[in-house]
Amino acid sequence: MLCSCGNEAFYYQKYSNRHLCKDCFKKDIERRAKKVLGKDIIRNNVKIGIGVSGGKDSLVMAYILKKLFENIPNSKLICFFVDEGIKGFREKAKEYVKEFCEEHNLDLKIIKFEDEIGYTLDEIIKNNYLSKLNIGKPCSFCGVVRRYLLNKYALKEGCDYLAIGHNLDDFCQTILMNYIEGNIKNIVQFGKEFEGEGFVKRIKPLKLIPEDEVRLYAEINNIRYQREPCPYSSLSYRHRMKKIIEILEKEKPGVKFSILRGYEKLLKYLNVKEEIRRCKICGFPCSGNLCKVCSWLRCFKTYPNHIKHSK
Structure with missing residues (x-):
């Protein structure tokens, strides 16, 4: 099967009914990331902080941002890696991030839980602090602290934006989870980023890119990343929601984009001020x-x- 450009196709994109060669596939991914960012962000004299974890999403995002901004005058990219202090896991992620940043000439700032809050995540769990806070899962605590620290250092470094590696699947899972739980406040907050003093506006370049295409993009660009899951993650509600969405996507290709479009239409009618x-x-x-x-x-x-x- 041939790509529309005439080269041999290597990937069939079901939701668009297109056969793509490697070059056209890469261009398609980068075009969608560029579309999300727009001219207001891809411009001269902009500084972007990039949250990197060592996983495929954050490193693919950093790779694409590097390509999009490499010829933009006076633009600056800086990567932030949060080391939660998970022995035997975070060290590996850190090595992938260091290797990536050195290869692509990106500045890297390492932020440690231990330095910032006085404890590693391992120590917090070992000392049973989460139960004292009525927090059921480590992810609930870790996610909040990570967001806090990324914003803190993006602010400290004078970043105009903070890039987060949420892909299309992440968006769909969060949207449906909050909807099913009736959590209207979270639905609104997820879609409308806070702006103003004390907040660095977050951007999500992978918003229109499905997870499997992020993975494929990493492979064809030889981006090395950590594949092992966090030892504190479990078969959570999000994991089950992911499986449900995969079934829906298989039966109706493009349903992920439909979920996102419907959510964005809904946001226009929600005006919850806090x-x-x-x-x-x-x-x-x-x-x-x-x-x-x-x-x-x-x-x-x-x-x-x-x-x-x-x-």
């Missing part, structure tokens, strides 16, 4: 008197004077 305050301890924008991270650290009997935001 008062933004300042955390009394660290100054981070939040909805109450304390941000989640500081309220948790307070329970640890540790006040985070060392994570105050720059004024």
Whole structure:
């Protein structure tokens, strides 16, 4: 089978009914990332922070951003890697990230849980701190702290945007999970990023790219990444939702895009405003008197004077 350009096809894209050669496949992925970003972001004099974990999504995102900005005057990319302190797992991820950043001449900042909150994730779990906070799974704690620290350092480095490697599948899973649970607040917050003082606007270049195509893009561009799952992850609700969406996509190719389009239409009719305050301890924008991270650290009997935001 031939690609529309005349070269031999290597991939059949079911939802578009197209056969693509490697070059056209790569161009298609990069075109969609460029479409998400738009001219307001791909411009002169912009600084973008990139959250990298060592997995396929974040490294593919960094690779594409490097290509899109390599000829843009006065543009700057800086990678942020959060080391949660998971022995035997995070060291491997860190090596993949270091190797990638060195190969592509990208600046890298390593942020450690231990330095920022006083504990590694291993120590937090070992000391049974999560149960004291009424947190059922490590992912719930880790995700909030990671987002907090990425925003903190993107702000500190003067970034205009913070790039996060959420792909199309991630979007669909989150949308349906929140909808089924009736969590309207999370549905709105997921789609509408906070802006203003204290927040670095987040961008998601892989928003229109399915997970299997992110993986394929990594393989044909020889991007090495960590394949092992986090030892604290489990067969969660998200994992089950992923399987459901895969079944739907198999029966009706393109349903993932339909879920996303429907969600974006719905957002236009939702106008939920939330008062933004300042955390009394660290100054981070939040909805109450304390941000989640500081309220948790307070329970640890540790006040985070060392994570105050720059004024």
